Amino acid sequence: MMIPSLFLQQKIFKVLLKWENSMAQNKVTKYDLVEAVYQNITERCEKRLVQVILEELLEQLKDSLKEGSTIELRGFGTFEPRLRKGRSKARNPKTGEQLSVAPHYVAAFRSGQELKKALWELPVESDD
16 A cells, blocks of 8 residues: 655645534534545645545554554544453443443543644524
């Protein structure tokens, strides 16, 4: 697989961080991210390249978490594996069956200062 230049990778990452959801929906898919990055980068490239870079970024994040590493993306946030305690008595909410759950890791995310600030300034919709 061809690896894009470091400059292009950084450019795409910056667009991802600055990207604002202009769509009327609340869910953003991987396809939406690829489209947004492709539309916002000034240095034209193939849309397929943007998709490959995004998928590779996500794969690297997943692999790092599987190795137990913490991933810090300044201004955006931190991903880390977090140990959840096991339980001897748990209940399957669908069936009501009693079972035990072993200790296991989950992916946790803590937002960075810039992301916190951006979300703080979002307009609040009232339920009135």
